[in-house]
Amino acid sequence: xxxxxEQKLLDPVPxxxxxxxxxxxxxxSLIAENMRLSPEQRVRRLQQAMNSFEKxxxxxxxxxxxxx
Amino acid sequence: xxDIEKAITVLAGESADFVIIGGVALSIHSxxxxxxxxxxxxxxxxxxxxxxxxxxxxxxxxxxHFPIDLPFIWDASTLSHGSVFTxxxxxxxxxxxxxxxxxxxxxxxxxxxxxxxxxxxxxxVLSVNGLITAKTAAGREKDTPxxxxxxxxxxxxxxxxx
Numbered sequence: 375x376x377x378x379x380e381q382k383l384l385d386p387v388p389x390x391x392x393x394x395x396x397x398x399x400x401x402x403s404l405i406a407e408n409m410r411l412s413p414e415q416r417v418r419r420l421q422q423a424m425n426s427f428e429k430x431x432x433x434x435x436x437x438x439x440x441x442x
Numbered sequence: 443x444x445d446i447e448k449a450i451t452v453l454a455g456e457s458a459d460f461v462i463i464g465g466v467a468l469s470i471h472s473x474x475x476x477x478x479x480x481x482x483x484x485x486x487x488x489x490x491x492x493x494x495x496x497x498x499x500x501x502x503x504x505x506x507h508f509p510i511d512l513p514f515i516w517d518a519s520t521l522s523h524g525s526v527f528t529x530x531x532x533x534x535x536x537x538x539x540x541x542x543x544x545x546x547x548x549x550x551x552x553x554x555x556x557x558x559x560x561x562x563x564x565x566x567v568l569s570v571n572g573l574i575t576a577k578t579a580a581g582r583e584k585d586t587p588x589x590x591x592x593x594x595x596x597x598x599x600x601x602x603x604x
Contacts, residue, residue: 379598391597400590404474405598413470413558413567420469421446423476428443 380406444480444534447561454563456497459485461555461566463542463576465588470558470567473591479535483568485548486525486540491518494538501531544579545572570596 377385383406386392396402408416446466453460462470465477484494495518503516506528514520521527527538545551545568554572557564568576574592577585 376601377603382598382603383594387603390603392594395590395594395597398587398590400587400594401474402594405472405591405594408469408472408474409598411472414560416469416472417446417450417466417560420466420476424443424478427476427478 380409383409443478444536446480448533449480449536450565451561451563452497452501453482453494454561454565456493458493458497459487459490459548459552460494461548461551461568463539463551463568463573464537467568467573468588468591470560471570471573471592471595473588473595475588475591479537481537481539483539483542483548483551485552486522488518488522491521494518495521498529498531498536501533503527503529503531503536506530506535542568542576544575570599 382392383402386396386402392402408419411419450462460482462480463483464479464481465475466480468475469477484490495516499516504510504514505512508514521538525540529536529538541547542551545554551568551572552566554569554575555566556569558567559565570592574589574596577589577592
């Protein structure tokens with residue numbers, strides 16, 4: 375029976391492309407999760423991730439300044 | 443940091459001819475990939491340059507990493523004199539490219555794109571195969587994780603396994 379993209383990502387065939395990508399260190403479950411979203415939701419999720427990273431970067435910069 | 447929705451909707455709102463390329467395109471295709479700017483490939487026709495200039499004008503575009511006192515006029519004429527613009531704006535960093543390595547000019551990039559409905563507009567986004575071609579041609583080490591994401595998306599959507 376043909377597997378869905380999500381099934382392929384969550385249970386990659388050993389030795390296949392997806393297994394190799396997972397071995398490289400890519401979390402395939404995150405891609406599977408994104409596939410469940412609409413393209414617009416994916417953009418919003420990216421925006422949230424960017425906002426979080428930005429906040430973290432600012433905090434790190436602030437703590438470096440206070441250490442000086 | 444880029445306001446992705448704003449960047450897309452102001453260009454689409456002016457009916458500018460553009461294709462989303464780069465990290466945001468990866469995310470639209472489901473990659474779990476974080477980027478800090480947005481890259482657009484644009485058509486160089488005069489009318490389109492005017493649309494792009496008009497769309498981004500309210501956000502005070504300037505060349506990134508250039509001295510603040512360096513005179514820079516943002517208009518269609520300036521756009522007509524270059525093929526790559528790395529801009530900082532009040533809505534974040536925006537890169538405009540009229541050509542993409544490995545693919546060619548806007549028309550070739552458009553041929554390799556897919557239409558997505560985003561924020562009320564039909565928006566051209568470089569396809570997974572197009573992104574793989576472009577990132578492979580660029581040959582940059584920093585693109586390797588992005589390429590892996592794209593390979594995974596292509597393999598997952600393929601009719602064949604593995």
